[in-house]
Amino acid sequence: xxxxxxxxxxxxxxxxxxxxxxxxxxxxxxxxxxxxxxxxxxxxxxxxxxxxxxxxxxxxxxxxxxxxxxxxxxxxxxxxxxxxxxxxxxxxxxxxxxxxxxxxxxxxxxxxxxxxxxxxxxxxxxxxxxxxxxxxxxxxxxxxxxxxxxxxxxxxxxxxxxxxxxxxxxxxxxxxxxxxxxxxxxx
Amino acid sequence: xxxxxxxxxxxxxxxxxxxxxxxxxxxxxxxxxxxxxxxxxxxxxxxxxxxxxxxxxxxxxxxxxxxxxxxxxxxxxxxxxxxxxxxxxxxxxxxxxxxxxxxxxxxxxxxxxxxxxxxxxxxxxxxxxxxxxxxxxxxxxxxxxxxxxxxxxxxxx
Numbered sequence: 038x039x040x041x042x043x044x045x046x047x048x049x050x051x052x053x054x055x056x057x058x059x060x061x062x063x064x065x066x067x068x069x070x071x072x073x074x075x076x077x078x079x080x081x082x083x084x085x086x087x088x089x090x091x092x093x094x095x096x097x098x099x100x101x102x103x104x105x106x107x108x109x110x111x112x113x114x115x116x117x118x119x120x121x122x123x124x125x126x127x128x129x130x131x132x133x134x135x136x137x138x139x140x141x142x143x144x145x146x147x148x149x150x151x152x153x154x155x156x157x158x159x160x161x162x163x164x165x166x167x168x169x170x171x172x173x174x175x176x177x178x179x180x181x182x183x184x185x186x187x188x189x190x191x192x193x194x195x196x197x198x199x200x201x202x203x204x205x206x207x208x209x210x211x212x213x214x215x216x217x218x219x220x221x222x223x224x
Numbered sequence: 225x226x227x228x229x230x231x232x233x234x235x236x237x238x239x240x241x242x243x244x245x246x247x248x249x250x251x252x253x254x255x256x257x258x259x260x261x262x263x264x265x266x267x268x269x270x271x272x273x274x275x276x277x278x279x280x281x282x283x284x285x286x287x288x289x290x291x292x293x294x295x296x297x298x299x300x301x302x303x304x305x306x307x308x309x310x311x312x313x314x315x316x317x318x319x320x321x322x323x324x325x326x327x328x329x330x331x332x333x334x335x336x337x338x339x340x341x342x343x344x345x346x347x348x349x350x351x352x353x354x355x356x357x358x359x360x361x362x363x364x365x366x367x368x369x370x371x372x373x374x375x376x377x378x379x380x381x
Contacts, residue, residue: 091250092263095270099354102273106362178323178336179255187260188342192308192318195342198262199349203301206353210294213360 039083040143046083047139050076051132058125064105071101085149088183228278236278243271251347255336261343265350272355281363290359293352300349307338307345 050073057069074097081090145154156162169182169190179185187195247267250259275284314321323337333340 087258088260088263091258092266095263095266099266099270099273099358102277103358103361106277174330177320177339178327178330179339180331180336181255181257181260184255184260184339184343187262188339189318189320192342195346196304196308199301199304199346202349202353203297206297206356209357209360213364 039147040140043080043083043143044136044140046076046080047136051129051136054132055125055129058128067101067104070104071097074100084147088181232278236274240271240274243274244268247271247347247351251343252333252340254343255339256331256333261346262350264343265347266354268347268351269354269358272351273358276359276362281359285359288352288355290356293356296348297352297356300345300347300352303345304342304349307342311338 053069053072053076057066057073060066060069074093078090078094078097081087081093145151152164152167156164169186173182173185173190174180177185177189179189247264247270249264250267251261251264254260254264272284272288275287308318311317311319311321313319314324320337320339322341323335326337328335328337
């Protein structure tokens, strides 16, 4: 049941992504992108990852609002110029190839804490995920294993993510401020 | 950026507070249940974004001025970095030094040492960053003059 649902969601996302690529209207392109994001967050929910699904769907809503509010104006409604049909065809073929590669993964054991087949057949391999699940609470004190991984085991990654956000807001503040610090005549 | 009708404004006044409350819950209980600093921070930012959409930028910037937001952004980033650096007392970067001194009780809010504090710092950072990005981009105007597309920002400081 979950496998069929995941496959359906993947096909839905591929169709929405191609629609976003091909449509000349900016508004329908933005809404198609939002549909792709909705599909991704549903996939996360079906794979029992609400910690990933919540930020994803909220970011998706925020980006959709931003695209509609900021990027689309009454004056600029459609994309002008010739569409690259060959590029879209290559994208479609690649996406379908990816679908054919991903769908077999869904038929594996998707229960909580399940290990991949290659790890089950090689018992001498110790997975990091098994370590986190069995000793995460006693080592970090955090009942939510995702938070334990994000802030204790992989704290450096979170620091990098905060740095990226900081750089993004700095760039937006500097490039898009209402007035330039110096008038152009002084140069 | 002008506001919307009085119906939208009234409903926004009720829902923005509830959205803010849910975001705060996700942040403060991030080490116990689903959520965490990033998810909670985006939802906190959404409560400000809904205010920008309903009331317009000028009203919202009174609730959270741009200069205050920029400082809160830096405070959040610095707080996270300082929490990580203080881990040097426990031996290494990001070591959970508070938990070594005062472990707390498992599955309680006051437990897990630096993790709830780091969640709050990240939530502050993410919330203010996304609010500022949305505010700056939403006050951007795009006009087409002939073949050229011009960008111009509204005068809101």
